Amino acid sequence: MNKKWTDINQIYFPDGVRSVYFDGKRVKRVDIQIERSFLELTSSEYDCSNLPDHIHYLPRRQAAQYLGLSESTLTRYHEKGLLTWITRRNRTPIYKREALDAFLKKS
Numbered sequence: 850m851n852k853k854w855t856d857i858n859q860i861y862f863p864d865g866v867r868s869v870y871f872d873g874k875r876v877k878r879v880d881i882q883i884e885r886s887f888l889e890l891t892s893s894e895y896d897c898s899n900l901p902d903h904i905h906y907l908p909r910r911q912a913a914q915y916l917g918l919s920e921s922t923l924t925r926y927h928e929k930g931l932l933t934w935i936t937r938r939n940r941t942p943i944y945k946r947e948a949l950d951a952f953l954k955k956s
Contacts, residue, residue, distance in 0.1 A: 912944040
């Protein structure tokens with residue numbers, strides 16, 4: 850995400866559209882969803898065992914709390930190929946909630 854953006858809620862995605870142009874740049878829906886989830890989780894104190902349904906992406910710390918593991922264990926699972934994170938430049942690793950739920954069912 851670009852640091853010059855002041856409010857990502859200004860960006861509107863019609864149904865069925867994966868990316869739009871905003872201020873002369875192409876913006877993907879997934880990137881905005883990740884950024885919104887990240888900002889919402891870091892700015893508030895959610896109980897990670899009872900998250901709202903609209904949060905689909907979790908930063909590493911909240912993902913560790915969601916699974917009941919430590920952050921270093923999550924990193925180890927990523928290195929072994931058991932869990933994958935979304936790599937973002939200069940950011941904390943982000944996990945998909947679906948992948949975490951599948952990992953919980955498998956364990």
